[in-house]
Structure formats: C-alpha cells, structure tokens
Amino acid sequence: MTAVRTAFGTLERVAPDLGARWAESLWLRIPPYRGKSRPGVLPRGEEFTVRVKDRKVVGTAWGSGPVVYLVHGRGGISAQLHPFVAPLLAAGHRVVTFDALSHGASDPGFLGPHHFTIPEMASAFTAVVKEHGRPHAVIAHSLGCAAVFFALRGGVHPSRLVFLAPMTQPTPYTAVFAATLGFGERIRTRLMDRVAARVGTPWDDFDMPTQVTRIAPPPLLTVHDPADRETRYDDSVAVAKVWPESELVTVKDLGHWRVLRDQDTITRAVDFVSSRERQQPNQRTA
Known part of the structure; x- marks a missing residue:
C-alpha cells in the first residue's frame, strides 16, 4: 500500500488523467469473496x-x-x-x-x-x-x-x-477512497467524471x-x-x-x-x- 500511495501521490501532481484511469479500474473492481461456507439445512x-x-x-x-x-x-x-x-x-x-x-x-x-x-x-x-x-x-x-x-x-x-x-x-466514499490510496482532488474529480461516463449515469442518480x-x-x-x-x-x-x-x-x-x-x-x-x-x-x- 505504501508503494501505491506513493505512486498515486506522484500521479496527482504530474499526471492526474493517468491516475484517474488507474483509480477508476480500482473503484469498479470487486474484492475477492472471502466468506466461509456455512452449511445449513435448506430444501432443494x-x-x-x-x-x-x-x-x-x-x-x-x-x-x-x-x-x-x-x-x-x-x-x-x-x-x-x-x-x-x-x-x-x-x-x-x-x-x-x-x-x-x-x-x-x-x-x-x-x-x-x-x-x-x-x-x-x-x-x-x-x-x-x-x-x-x-x-x-x-x-x-x-x-x-x-x-x-x-x-x-x-x-x-x-x-x-x-x-x-x-x-x-x-459520493462521500470517493473521498475515503482518495485518502486511502493517497491522491487528491485532481484525480478524485477526474475519477468521478470517468465513472459517470462509463456507467452512463450521473452520480446524483445514486443518491x-x-x-x-x-x-x-x-x-x-x-x-x-x-x-x-x-x-x-x-x-x-x-x-x-x-x-x-x-x-x-x-x-x-x-x-x-x-x-x-x-x-x-x-x-x-x-x-x-x-x-x-x-x-x-x-x-x-x-
């Protein structure tokens, strides 16, 4: 995570568009399922x-x-x-x-x-x-x-x-996401624009x-x-x-x-x- 934060910090300063592209991929990525199998009695x-x-x-x-x-x-x-x-x-x-x-x-x-x-x-x-x-x-x-x-x-x-x-x-989760990965407003605003364009819906529609x-x-x-x-x-x-x-x-x-x-x-x-x-x-x- 330290290396990721350092990389995002650099991209925030010198290449926010590239940083936003990377951040978009991470934002839309699903974490691996880590749940355990909990057998129970269910009808077929x-x-x-x-x-x-x-x-x-x-x-x-x-x-x-x-x-x-x-x-x-x-x-x-x-x-x-x-x-x-x-x-x-x-x-x-x-x-x-x-x-x-x-x-x-x-x-x-x-x-x-x-x-x-x-x-x-x-x-x-x-x-x-x-x-x-x-x-x-x-x-x-x-x-x-x-x-x-x-x-x-x-x-x-x-x-x-x-x-x-x-x-x-x-929307507030994007600020938490940015703080966790170490980037600022230049990448965060571009990230939001990219995600809205990707899904074809403005962020306000999910509020x-x-x-x-x-x-x-x-x-x-x-x-x-x-x-x-x-x-x-x-x-x-x-x-x-x-x-x-x-x-x-x-x-x-x-x-x-x-x-x-x-x-x-x-x-x-x-x-x-x-x-x-x-x-x-x-x-x-x-």
Missing part, C-alpha cells in the same frame, strides 16, 4: 438462469407464495443470504436469490471479470424479476440496496423493502435521499450498525429522514457482515415483509 431449490444481453445470471428459487427477492452486495454472493430462506418459506413466501454478474456462479460483467457497476447489477435484478414476477418484497445488503433502488426507478414495484447496511450516498421523490417508495426497514466499517451509518440515517414510511433499526456488534446472520435481524426482516400492517412514518428503534 429450483436452479435457474436468465440473461442480461449475452451474459448469464445464475440463481435459485424456493417455495410458493408472495415473492421475496434476496440481493447480495458488492463482492458478495447469494449464499450469504441463505439464513433468510427457511424463515421466509415458513412465513409462506416464495424466495428468489441470484448472483450478480461478475459474482458467484454468474458470468463476468460487461467490464470484464471482477468488475461491475450498480446499473449492471440493477439490470440483473430486473431480469430475474421479469422471470419470477413482481416482488412482494426485497431484502438487500450493502451496495445491493443501491442496485435495487436503481431498479425501482426503472419500474420495479415491491410492496416492502429491507435494506441491511445500505450504501445510499456513494437515495435526493432521488426518493422519483419513485413511489414502499415501506422501508433499514438495519445498520454505527460501527460498520464498510458502509456509513449516516447513509441509513439520511435515507430514513426523507423516506415517507421508514424504520431505522440501530444494531450493535454486528458490523457489515454479521448482520446477515443475526437471528434477531432475520426475524425482524421476515416479520416486516410478512406483516400486512403498514409501518408508522420514520420510526427509529435503538
């Missing part, structure tokens, strides 16, 4: 594939009833959300999971192996929804929440949403708090640990403030990943998507 699911243009998206479905989609985050896989499957089936839902492009068993994305964008992930989700039907609810994690929100703007209409440790405002008026927002439950080191707790606070019917649950000692295995969180999410009663606006639970 229905394996399926859908296509986004010429790319194959692989998924699994279980059960029957109102459909709940489980959406993993950047660098994750669908199996991370398997702890939600059995409780959702017991509650009478059909459950659908999938690996986004460049993740898990699905094909590489359009930027090549180990790279992806939010719109690309949203397109995969939309293709899965087209195959399996309108969602009753979606439970999403991390950057998967941003992809789901982008799909909502494109016409997907779930009745309920659960966001677990969501990223709702991506949930300012974009929520562009959708018909369903009731939302968001769960976040203030000590999360991957996504900011402030992201959940910001979206809960403006989302018409939302509940922010603050958890402790779960970080970014353990929230997917926490039994209280799983029970709360399943109860929320299964309840027929609408939540009171902007509830907050400690």
Whole structure:
C-alpha cells in the first residue's frame, strides 16, 4: 500500500488523467469473496438462469407464495443470504436469490471479470424479476440496496423493502477512497467524471435521499450498525429522514457482515415483509 500511495501521490501532481484511469479500474473492481461456507439445512431449490444481453445470471428459487427477492452486495454472493430462506418459506413466501454478474456462479460483467457497476447489477435484478414476477418484497445488503433502488426507478414495484447496511450516498466514499490510496482532488474529480461516463449515469442518480421523490417508495426497514466499517451509518440515517414510511433499526456488534446472520435481524426482516400492517412514518428503534 505504501508503494501505491506513493505512486498515486506522484500521479496527482504530474499526471492526474493517468491516475484517474488507474483509480477508476480500482473503484469498479470487486474484492475477492472471502466468506466461509456455512452449511445449513435448506430444501432443494429450483436452479435457474436468465440473461442480461449475452451474459448469464445464475440463481435459485424456493417455495410458493408472495415473492421475496434476496440481493447480495458488492463482492458478495447469494449464499450469504441463505439464513433468510427457511424463515421466509415458513412465513409462506416464495424466495428468489441470484448472483450478480461478475459474482458467484454468474458470468463476468460487461467490464470484464471482477468488475461491475450498480446499473449492471440493477439490470440483473430486473431480469430475474421479469422471470419470477413482481416482488412482494426485497431484502438487500450493502451496495445491493443501491442496485435495487436503481431498479425501482426503472419500474420495479415491491410492496416492502429491507435494506441491511445500505450504501445510499456513494459520493462521500470517493473521498475515503482518495485518502486511502493517497491522491487528491485532481484525480478524485477526474475519477468521478470517468465513472459517470462509463456507467452512463450521473452520480446524483445514486443518491437515495435526493432521488426518493422519483419513485413511489414502499415501506422501508433499514438495519445498520454505527460501527460498520464498510458502509456509513449516516447513509441509513439520511435515507430514513426523507423516506415517507421508514424504520431505522440501530444494531450493535454486528458490523457489515454479521448482520446477515443475526437471528434477531432475520426475524425482524421476515416479520416486516410478512406483516400486512403498514409501518408508522420514520420510526427509529435503538
């Protein structure tokens, strides 16, 4: 990392365009999946594939009833959300999971192996929804929440949403990214321009708090640990403030990943998507 920071520091001064090109590749790169296999007892699911243009998206479905989609985050896989499957089936839902492009068993994305964008992930989700039907609810994690929100703007209409440790405002992360890699504003602003051009969408389109008026927002439950080191707790606070019917649950000692295995969180999410009663606006639970 010291060598990388030194190189970026030099490029910031003498060749910011070259530095931005390198930074763009790193920004769009998916970290390797480091999760461990956690065997559990699940009924045999229905394996399926859908296509986004010429790319194959692989998924699994279980059960029957109102459909709940489980959406993993950047660098994750669908199996991370398997702890939600059995409780959702017991509650009478059909459950659908999938690996986004460049993740898990699905094909590489359009930027090549180990790279992806939010719109690309949203397109995969939309293709899965087209195959399996309108969602009753979606439970999403991390950057998967941003992809789901982008799909909502494109016409997907779930009745309920659960966001677990969501990223709702991506722009502030570029400053953290720059500080980590050792470059300044000359590279950072060029990086943002390059990414916007690459995905064909301005950064503001991914800012949930300012974009929520562009959708018909369903009731939302968001769960976040203030000590999360991957996504900011402030992201959940910001979206809960403006989302018409939302509940922010603050958890402790779960970080970014353990929230997917926490039994209280799983029970709360399943109860929320299964309840027929609408939540009171902007509830907050400690």
